[in-house]
Amino acid sequence: MIKKYEDLCDVHIDVLREIGNIGAGNAATALSKMLNDKVRMSLPIVRITGFNDAVNALGGPETMTVGVLVKFCGEADGMIMFLLDMEDAKGIMSILIDNLDCNEDELTELKLSAIKEIGNILGTSYINSISTLTGLRINVTVPQVAIDMAGAIMSVPIIEFGAVGDKVMFIEEDFYGEQNKISSNIIMFAQIDTLKVIMEKLGIEI
Amino acid sequence: MSDLLVVGISDYKVAREPETLVTYALGSCVGICIYDKKLKMGGLAHIMLPDSTAFSNRELNRMKFADTAIVDMVNDLKMLGSLQTDMTAKIAGGAQMFGNSDDMIGSIGDRNVDSVKNVLRKLRIPIIAEDTRQNYGRTLYFYLTTGIVKVQSLSRGVKEF
Numbered sequence: 001m002i003k004k005y006e007d008l009c010d011v012h013i014d015v016l017r018e019i020g021n022i023g024a025g026n027a028a029t030a031l032s033k034m035l036n037d038k039v040r041m042s043l044p045i046v047r048i049t050g051f052n053d054a055v056n057a058l059g060g061p062e063t064m065t066v067g068v069l070v071k072f073c074g075e076a077d078g079m080i081m082f083l084l085d086m087e088d089a090k091g092i093m094s095i096l097i098d099n100l101d102c103n104e105d106e107l108t109e110l111k112l113s114a115i116k117e118i119g120n121i122l123g124t125s126y127i128n129s130i131s132t133l134t135g136l137r138i139n140v141t142v143p144q145v146a147i148d149m150a151g152a153i154m155s156v157p158i159i160e161f162g163a164v165g166d167k168v169m170f171i172e173e174d175f176y177g178e179q180n181k182i183s184s185n186i187i188m189f190a191q192i193d194t195l196k197v198i199m200e201k202l203g204i205e206i
Numbered sequence: 207m208s209d210l211l212v213v214g215i216s217d218y219k220v221a222r223e224p225e226t227l228v229t230y231a232l233g234s235c236v237g238i239c240i241y242d243k244k245l246k247m248g249g250l251a252h253i254m255l256p257d258s259t260a261f262s263n264r265e266l267n268r269m270k271f272a273d274t275a276i277v278d279m280v281n282d283l284k285m286l287g288s289l290q291t292d293m294t295a296k297i298a299g300g301a302q303m304f305g306n307s308d309d310m311i312g313s314i315g316d317r318n319v320d321s322v323k324n325v326l327r328k329l330r331i332p333i334i335a336e337d338t339r340q341n342y343g344r345t346l347y348f349y350l351t352t353g354i355v356k357v358q359s360l361s362r363g364v365k366e367f
Contacts, residue, residue, distance in 0.1 A: 006318075046279075052215075055231075062230055062345060067304075089219065103213050144304040144305050146303045146304050146341075148303060148360060150231065152232060152233030152343025154233075155231070156234060159314055178307075
């Protein structure tokens, strides 16, 4: 009986990784269309990891990080958080917004909005892949953005799921445009019941 | 300068002068510093959730919740010889990292702060300073030689109290 993320076996993690792959593919396609440019992506690395390891992978608890939070609900419940370091956030903004002065540190409303949109595209791409594979009806909320210490941002979803288990699914992947490379980290939190429903729908014993 | 004793998330530690306790990047979590200035001894707790009573799990991590972590930490201090009447508290954190005050995750910081205050009131430990709520992350240093707490943030600079 699976109660925590730690109880997931290799087969389950492979399934999650595959969902991650398909989601990333969808995301790259969506970004390509939006930017009218070819966007390639690396094979995502999917890990089930603890809070501290996840925060360290982002550069430590006090690292300035951009976080975009997209919640989903319906027949599956959880949230997806898209995390970027400041350099990559600026990289994305320079792709999206012409004539952007990248040396300017201040994040204007327009720039934040661009980041939110990217988070939105990536988040919904993942949810779409789950929805398409399983036939589950899933709704997503409007993305919210925060720029602050990695640890403080990460603690939000951890708190939401703190009662379930302290492990998270951590997806690292790189997107390549014509000139830029952007490394993103995506953290997906799903209720363990949601994971069970997804596995069952895919015909995998859990 | 002594080494820093790091308190993780859902964790607490107690120590004496000349040590310094630190906990990094409090978001909606709350850091609770309890100090006994006679013995120059104290504890720092980093709680995540307001209330353990909704969870009847046997594997419950008591350091995760305001109601259990503070009581346990105060008991540890008492075992080291501190009197509850000599203890004072300083608290920080309980922010709302993502906008939207009306949803559950938004208000968790508020509920954490409220619960911490409630627990301390029941223990009759006065809160002599606080830097709570709002919308930014905080790192907390607790100097046991002086009882001073330093709160550091990326956007709002440094505060000491």
